Amino acid sequence: MLNFVMYVSDVCAPMAQDNEQMVQGLIDIERTAKQRNRHLNITGVLLVDGGHFIQLLEGYREDLDTLLASISRDARHTNVSILMDEPISKRAFGEWNMDIFTLDVKPELKSEDLHRFRDCYLANEKPNALEVANWVRRLIKHPEIRFGEVSA
Template identity: 30%
Template sequence: MLLYVSSTPVLMDEETLVDILETSRRNNARRDITGMLLYVEGNFMQVIEGPKNAILTLKETIANDPRHSGLIEILSTPVGERIFGNWSMGFRRAGWTDLDVNGMTRFLERPEPVADNDPSALRILKEFACSMR
């Protein structure tokens, strides 16, 4: 599993986000990748699950995508069972007020790498996933 944050050079409109989501879902299904993508006012937080080589290839693709800048890896760890296994890519567009998840408000403003046992960023995505069902 890979959990990262990145920023966009310009704010993305709905059409651009839908295009990213549709392309991601199509590609991820072929690569056995699942996950969750959160977009908040020019910032992405994403968890990617799947085979290690597929994750590493996707990470490189994202890092070289001009729509992303400043990719910061928050968590990279093997997992026994997928958290987002039913989704080729869950998605949520949110505002800062939506991020008040267990005291994690504004996490995306100043993300910092965390230890493997600190589930803060992953908890945010899990909360959003649960609220979407």
């Protein structure tokens, strides 16, 4: 059965404090993740927002567990916290095995959907995976927030 996992984490201090290190770190994350996720048949996206990562992943349980174990050891971020982990009937991000979107580039795009998402969590009204995927898909439709393509 397919599963959907969403986690948040804090970007490590060197990347958060130095734009050049952030860009190099994201290039490395994208290159590595595209190859590994293709091998594991995992799809999803990584959002970068104000020194935080928000990652949405889709795949089969065993493959996700393998990937999450690796993610939890990655020194490029800290405080990994899984917000959602639930079964899904189909992939919402099937065309992406790992693309990165930098929301800081155009903050006006994210405010309404992310605030609504945050407010749902604060009110303890947890959206399901499909609702989260739909919100994120609306955010990432803007080409100006897509991080540079890296061929794998």
